[in-house]
Amino acid sequence: MTPTLFLLALFDGIAYAALVFIVALGLTLIFGVMRILNIAHGSLYAIGAYATVSLSGWALAMGLAPILAFPLMLVSAVLVGLLLGGPIEWLLLRRIYDKPEVLQLLVTFAVFMILEDVQRLVWGTRPYFEATALQALGNVTVLGVTYTVYQLILLPAVAAALLLGMRFFLRHTIIGKLILATTEDREAAQSIGIDADKVFLFTFIVGAALAGLGGALASPTTSILPGMGADMIVLSFAVVATAGLGQIEGAALCALMIGLGRSFAVYVWPEAATLVPYAIMVAVLSVRPQGLFGSSSARKI
Amino acid sequence: MTHATEPDKSRQGRPAGGPSMAGTVLPLAGLALLALVPLGAPGMQLLVNLALAKGLAVAGVSVLLRAGQVSFGHALYFAVAAYAGAFLMTALPGADLALVLLAGLLGAVVAGVCVGLFVVRYRGIFFGMLNLAFSMIFWSFLEKFYHITGGADGIRLPRPAVLGMDLDRASFELVLFYLTLTLVLGLGWATIRWLASPAGQIFQTLKTNETRLEYLGVSPRRALLWGYLVSAALCGIGGALMGVTQGVVTPEYAWWIRSGEMVFIAVLGGAGSVRGAFVGALIYELVRTYASAYAGDVWQMLLGGFLLVIILFAPRGVIGMIETLAHRGEARK
């Protein structure tokens, strides 16, 4: 492996890890607070990407400046959170918090099936490619390797900002503290007047918006086609499970590990590239079943 | 909950005696009716054959539901078995049908041991998602390593011999149909018996209390592994039959939509009911064949919507409704 290829693999890995982390952050936040694994999270990611492409395509057609692609990404993410995340929590999940885990999984799986077809109905099966945002920021040359600013600087910066922002939000803001309190003990939280329903709704909307944001940010770097949601839910679950469910900082590290593993495999053994994330997950879980940063709790008897 | 989720135990309520309406008479009558399909409705023969093969796989998923576990990756065993059969036919052209099915079963069980030893450490979310991950691994292996697996085009699975005879297409399909029906009867019966047996009952306690199970001197993981192998074997036989019936195996066999479909049918038929698995598979395939012409674009959406309706409003599925009706009928007598 030449130094150039090494750097390319490194940059690919970092850019990819940043995207996966953003999606996984939403997944692990929702799980941490609500104890629900949202299988439809992958669809929200895909819809975020589709929405961004549609919106920025429309903006370009109207003759607006390409730089508008960035605020439109945020708009897409917020739309995914509010228009999809909100109703999903409010109409469906709210009915099943006291049901067995398997039933909860089945419900989010059903939502996943529905949303996969929604994408097909709205956007068809034709792949989309819309790289305006990628081109708008130009390239940068590092150690003789030219790479896009978007992937090398913007994506990791957004991921890092979200990581730090989420930490700050949960620990130092009132809403964040309410969320943490509800996570610790829902009944106790309700007894001191916290509206757990609102906390759950808010958390789910934020989590869904993060999935949408991941898709929005991914849209300029990849072609958007049916099935991307299924890949992403399994991949982000791999990240979240490797870290330990509900572990935010751990998810960042594992996203990096899995992203780099995958990108190096692309250069070394391309056929196996898609297998690497799972290989890492299985290896970690074989040694630490609760994930790298998760803690096991013995049942009280 | 007992009777809601474990319809096969409905017999316990009554004194040991004659066969129950819902438990024995109806399924046998249904199978007899199906046996007439090649004579009465030859146009449906292939459809019923595929539905029953899928039903075997669904029965495998249902077995796990009995222990309160859901796998979103059981298409893995379906595909492993189908490919094992195809590889065997490639290596030994003209091999016997029995050998193909055996290869499929063996492949599924070996894969079940390898994956099972890992996934039985987990329950609930992790169990479901890790199974999904393993099926995705196998799927991308099938897609990417095309020099071994034929890639997205898959591998042809030529018609095997039957007891040393090379049959023409029509007679082979007829043999296959009745073989599938026999396997459904035999394996369905065996699975129901196993679930009612001490080992099967111990397996089902995983749903409610593993602490007590441990304090009975039983390893919960080992109990789950046995059930997991039963479910993998059922999926494997179903997959091998499907491969032989279709004459070609593709990575689509392992695709998550297949796994999701199995879970869907299991819940539709009646979560955890072996009989329900077959009823569900037949209904599913019939509706799909006739509805997909009109609703091909929204098929997944319909399934998802229907799944939500069942979970929220009819958690015992179709078999639950049949049982309620049958019990009502018996009470009236």
Place this chain on the structure above:
Amino acid sequence: MTAPLLETRNLVIRFGGVIAANDVSLTITAGRNLAIIGPNGAGKTTFLNICTGWIKPSSGQVLFEGEDVTPLPPRAIVRKGVARAFQIPQLFTEHTALENLLIAVAARDRLRNPFMDLHRIPERDEMMHLLEMVKCADAAHRPVVELPEGQRKLVDIAVALALRPRLLLMDEPTSGVASSEKHRIMEILVEALAERKVTSVFVEHDMGIVERHAEEVAVWNAGNVQLRGTPREILDHPDVIRDVIGEAV
């Protein structure tokens, strides 16, 4: 001299900063039922958890009939002849009370025949008797989830007995049972245990029961055995009257 039935040597365990077992050395002799009393949080349940391998001590040993069972998982210790009934009953809630017992027999005898119905195992009648004995015959065909707490506790004990143990550990066996029934149930239990040659260790808060049904009493305090003796010696001891009985009253 034969080894004691169960022996612990210098058990120490810490949960974070809390010491839940502080150098516990205790012997349990076959045929002498031991009652464990003490204030809440003294480490009584923790002691049962360690003896059965549910949690591992930081240091120290558990010996069953002279054999070191410290590293074994609960299932292996159960197989050696230790059964346990729980403070919160641990039952298969979707199965009936009778099925819970039948499953215990199936587990004990490792029944594997895949075509034999659980309800046809030969011990079915014996298990019905066991349920009658603990006054739960009416619950035999009802799913456990429907039973009242007191009955669930008794079924939980019956399940443990179905394993034919030599040592039975019970955590507050009669809590949840109506106080008018308590003594009668305990009497039946102790009689059944004697008949089956099962030695029992039970955690108990009711001093009346301790006085009548235990041969020996161990007083727990702050993670260790503070006192040990016959019920009379212990219940008249000024420290016990102050720390334990006083609190109970």
